[in-house]
Amino acid sequence: MYKKLIVTSLLLLLSTTLLLAQTKYTVSGTVKQKSSGETLIGVTVMVVEKPTIGVITNEYGFYSVSLPEGNYTLRFSYVGYKQELVPVKLESNVTVSISLVDESSLREVVISSKKDNDNLTKASMGTEVLNMKEAAKIPVVFGEKDLVKTIQLLPGVKSNGEGSNGFSVRGGATDQNLILLDEAPVYNASHLLGFFSSFNSDAIKDATIIKGNSPAQYGGRLSSVLDVKMKEGNNKDYQVSGGLGLISSRLTIEGPIQRDRSSFMISGRRTYADLFARLSSDMKDVKLYFYDLNAKANWAINSKNKLYFSGYFGKDVFSVSTLFGSDWGNATATLRWNSILNSKLFSNTSLIYSNYDFNVGFKTNTSAMNFNSHIRDLNLKQDFTWYANANNTVRMGFNIIHHTITPTKAEGTDIVNNKKSRKGLESAVYVSNSWKVSDVLNIDYGLRFSIYNVLGGGLYNIYKGNKLVDSIKLADGKFGKNYYNLEPRISASYRLNSSATIKVGYARNTQSLHLMSNSTGGSPTDAWIGNSYNIKPEIADQFSVGFSKSLNNNAFELNTEAYYKTMANQIDYRDGADINTVPDIESELLFGKGRAYGIEVLLRKKKGILTGWIGYTLSKTERQINGINSNQWYDAKQDRTHDLSIVGIYTLSERWTLSGTFIYNTGNAVTFPTGKYVLNDMVIYQYGTRNADRMPATHRLDISATYERPARKRWQGSWSFGLYNVYGRRNPFAITFKENKTNPQKIDAVQTSLFQWVPSVTYNFKF
Amino acid sequence: MKMKNIVSILFIGLLFTGCEKTIDLDYKSNQSRIIIQGNITNGAGPYYVKITKSIPLKDTGSYPVIDDAVVTISDDAGNSEVLTAGGNGTYHTNALAGVEGRTYTLTVQAGNQTYSAQSTMPKRVPFDSIRVETHIVTGETEYSIIPVYPDPLTKGNNYRFVLWLNNKLINQHLIQNDEVRNGVANSVRLEINDDDIEFKPGDSVTLQMQCIDKNVALYYRTLALISDSGPGGGTTPNNPPNNISNGALGLFSAYTVETKSVVMP
Structure with a gap:
């Protein structure tokens, strides 16, 4: 009603x-x-x-x-x-x-608002735009500038752990972020187990992250949208740019196909740590690398119509002699047609393909076994923007995605058990309006109607309390269970005076694809699964209020937002579920709810020779799932009370730029053993409340210096020197419990740390 | 499948300046719980039940025992026996026989509480041999230990393996089942975590194969998953689901047993 x-x-x-x-x-x-x-x-x-x-x-x-x-x-x-x-x-x-005209000498903010006081005049909440040119100056491990690592420095966005490219937004899970590359969903946005993101920064034009209050044209994930756009390519001149680093190198070529009318861009990247490693005889049978390729072309048919094609292909390879081999990667392709139907009506039609697959194989002298999983999408999107009048901009459209999802499937010698692909149809229609009510009041409101149809071609089991009660065999092409959801979204900003604005917002988001992971971090083995007869769409309702103020003649900008979010139909495994061998993963699932709340403060300095920001988040996120923790509420693993990031960029001279980041965060919620006992001569740990313990806090300082050489003819070069973890903090990556070698009666907690002092040097060029 | 394990360990070990150190943690205080361990095998009796209590993780002292419990084991063939207390928390049978296919019920009365558990002894699957394969990985010899046994055509077989290296019991939970390959001779290696143990040529490896029931397998599989610490840790740990009622920890298992040894090549 x-x-x-x-x-x-x-x-x-x-x-x-x-x-x-x-x-x-x-x-x-x-x-x-x-x-x-x-x-x-x-x-x-x-x-x-x-x-x-x-x-x-x-x-x-x-x-x-x-x-x-x-x-x-x-x-x-x-x-x-x-x-x-x-x-x-x-x-x-x-x-x-x-x-x-590009004022490249002008160094403004690292993450820039679109306009001096943009945060005051727009109704949108929880939204940050990243400018790649400036994100490049933030120090990162191995000197490889990285979009995802940069957004992890924003309040409300938390890294899954050191070296991880997974992130959690406002208490949500890693799979609750919609990551789009030129509109195509990217299902695993990381390389090398998370140390690099899938986004080659040379190929990226800009990126926007929206923390839950996304406009109605976005949907399908609960927590956030990370909308990444690739460069189109220079349509005036040919240009080559690239970078040489210790771990990887990049090369981008762009230029006009037909001057002023069409252009292309191709960008590639490959790591080569393994090439060095192979020089030592011990390592010559180990392969470990990734590469990716971005390509884009556009063609202006006439002044009103433009076609774009963009593609991405990335692959990770890891193998050890013939014993073990694995590879995984994403591929996306987007074909878009922009049309200015009339001076007020803009249309965009997109046809999108997206694929993620994972393979891992084991081989012994007598047997071979291969596990693989994939998710493949075909996606049609139609979006209209109607500039109705000076005060109203209406967006409407629809989106239909056909998913083919193959869960982790085993193949090889003697394999008898085999899982089948499943299909689903995810569609939505939406309408929204940006309404400038008055000089001081802006309201964005919209509605998204989302539908998920479970499609036939497989067997669906129905479980009650993890007991099989019924099975449904759906014929190919038949519609099975259908889910419908209405997702209202509204946000409003009210300008108090020339320098201060208050905002309020509410949004409902639903999610029909779910990532099945039984590790705390993300792993390429994690497989996606769609809604079924047991798995219902996840639903999140987020309420937020915000206050923005610009200080000191727009030199500083203060943004604070508080949010309260409830989540329904959250999924977890029951105890002892082995997701790789169990015949039907759905028999191992438990369902429950979640809640998250917090306050985010972002103070930015946008002008002067020193720019940067301080971001702080105070938050809590909890889950309640029947069958876990005696049905009581418990902290979600990504719950972190405090999260602080400080980013500073100091322009020393025309040639030298210094930058530094400092982070501090409370450790993740984890479960440590509380006691022990002996069973059949083996020591076994006893556990208490779930996630009642904390990893030690993480803190770290990274610095870098960039030197831009004076341009020689067309050749522009710059050197970046970085030092990651300046004071050598041993941050916790994992804690394991072991029997002491000399006294087996004693149990030691052993902490593994990853990076202590990682220097890097990168040379970037352009001509 | 411990792919994650292999990946993370190799990856971190090979490329990065990863380091390990022992740290001091604040542990939550622990409620001492009753631990019941009961075993029935297809070998000759007596069979033992042991009742102890858990202690805080940091303690290095001994485990408290319960010697005044009343322990009964019965089977679905109509046999029942009250076990004799033998001190130090142990109780043993006198006449009961461990027979394949029978379901055994254990009842323990201790401190005004009654705990009960059931376990069915599966049909024995013969343990044919231990096959050892070696591969040179990053200059070191990697051993694969493959227990060879003919998995029967009926589905739902679970196996547990207990490993001794040079007569030292290795505290690892090694479980196999026929979920993925059914009715064929096993050729899958045991996923032994060789972080802390190292096999060398000439080492003696002893392997005990146990055919166990579904609930016992779930208990050990949960333990194995918990200790599988990939990037960012393994599964969230908890007390594994066991087959004893009323909140007791521990396990009651009726299983067949066969032991073989091999010398590492």
Whole structure:
């Protein structure tokens, strides 16, 4: 009933706001970067004569504003670019497309808001945009700049552990983040067991993370959206750039196919630690590397239509002689068609393919065994942006994804048990509106209707309390269980004065794909599973309030947000479940609920020779699952009370930049043994309450220095020197309990640490 | 499958400056619980039941024993026997026979509480031999120990292996089943964690094969998963689900047993 009410009221709201406004003519166009012709996302377009009217360019650099007849001046501004003023005589619909000049000498913020006081004027909550150019200056292990490592430095986003590329947003699990690369879902965003992310920073244009309050066009995960966009490629000139590091090297080539009309970009990366390792005779039978390849091309058919193709392919390989071998990787491909249907209506149609697979094989003299799993998607997306009038921007569209999911399947000598692929259809329709109610009040509201259909082609078992009660054999192509969910989303910002804004938001998100993992960190072996007769869509409701203030003439910006989130249909394993050999994983699952709450503070310094930020999160996240911890609430493993990150970038001179990061966080919630006993002459540990203990706290300081050599003709080069873990803190990676070698009566807690002082040097070039 | 284990250990060991140190942790205080250990085999009796109590993790003293319990074992063939207390927490049978296919029920009355457990002795599967394979990995010899036995066609067989290296019992939980391969001679190696033990040519390896029931296998498999610490740790540890009622820890197992030895090549 209440769902109906929400829908009705939202639709009413939508129609009234649109009818109320009256417009005359529209000015629209595309904003690009002058030197490369790359479109610019998030450029602010302000009407100087009407300072309350402003829009920002969309993902494809397009904007549209409707105004009464008259003479106006449009101001185009974007951080790191020279501002442009363009006079417009509005007597009919006009197109104003312009190119902005890159002020590369200008060093602003590392993670930049789109505009000086952007945090004050937009209703969106929990959203951060990353600028890759500046993220490059943050020190990272091995000197390999990394998008995911950078977002882990933001409040509300927690790394799964040292070296891990998995992250948890606002108390959610690692699988509750929707990671998109040019709209294609990336199912495992890490390389080398998490030490590197799948994103080659040279190929990335920008990235946005939305912590739960995502607009209605996004859906399918509970906690966050990480929307990563690849570069389009320079359509003016050929350009080669790359980097040489200790662990890996990168090379990117971009250029016009047809000047000003079409361009391409190809970027590759490979690690070569194993090549060095193989020089030593001991290691010559070990293979351990990853590579990835990003490619993109675009073609402007005419001034109104543009085609984009982007692809990603990444693979990790790890093998030890013939005994053991494994590989895993993602592949994605996106074909997009942008069309400016008229000056107010922008359309984007995408056809997306996404695949993740994992293989591992073992071989002995007499037998071989191979485990593999994969998830493959075919995805159609249609999105319309309607610039209804100066105060309303409406987005609507639909999305249909066909999933083929193969759980960990065993093959090889004598194997008799085999698991079958499952199919599912995940679809959604959505509508949302950004409504500028008045000079001080902005409301974004929307509704997403999501559907998941369990498709036939396999056997589905129904369990009650882990006992099999029924089996359903669904014929190929038949629809089985269907799940429907309405997901209302609303956020509002109210400007208190010229420097302060308060915000409130509510969002419901649902999730129909679930990652089955029985390790604390993420592992490439973790397999995805879709909704079934037992597994229902996970549901999260998040309420948040926020306060933003700019200080000292926009030199500082303070953002604080508090959230409370409830989660339903959360999944965990029952005790003793071995996910790899059990015939039906669903017999091993338990279901329950979760809650998470916290406060995030982000203080940024955006101007001056010293820039950076301090991020702090105070939070709690808990689960309650019948069958675990005597049915009592317990801390989720990713629960961390305190989480602090400090990032500083100091511009020493035109050539030298110094930067440093410091992190401190409470250890993860873990379960340590409390007692011991002897059973059949073996010491066995006794455990108490789940996750009642804590790993020791993690803290670390990393520094780096970047030297930019004076350009020689076209050749630009820069050196980056880094030192990870400056004071050699032994941060806990794992704690294991062992019998003392000399006194077996005594149990030792042994802590494993990964990195103590890791120096790095990287040379980057461009010509 | 301990792929995770292999990956993480090799990876960390080979490439990084990983290090280990013993640390001092604050442990939560522990509630001492009753521990019941009962075994019935297809070998000759007497069979033993031992009743002790758990102690805090940091203690190095001895385990308290319970000598005044009333311990009864009965089977589904109508036999029943009250066990004789032998001191030091042990109780033994006098006449009861361990027979394949029979289900045994253990009842313990101790300190106003009654605990009971059931276990079925599976049909014996013969332990044919131990096969040892060696591979040179990163310059070191890696041993694979493969117990050879003909898994029968009926599904649901579970096996436990107890390992002694040079007559020293190794505290590892080695479990195999026929979930993935059924009805064929076993060719899968035991997933021995060789972090702390090292096999050398000439070492004597003794392996005891036990055919165990489903609940006993679940108990040991849970223990094995807990000790499997991959990146970021293994499964969240807890007290493994056991077959004894009323909150007692420990295990009652009726199993067949066969032992073989081999000298490492």
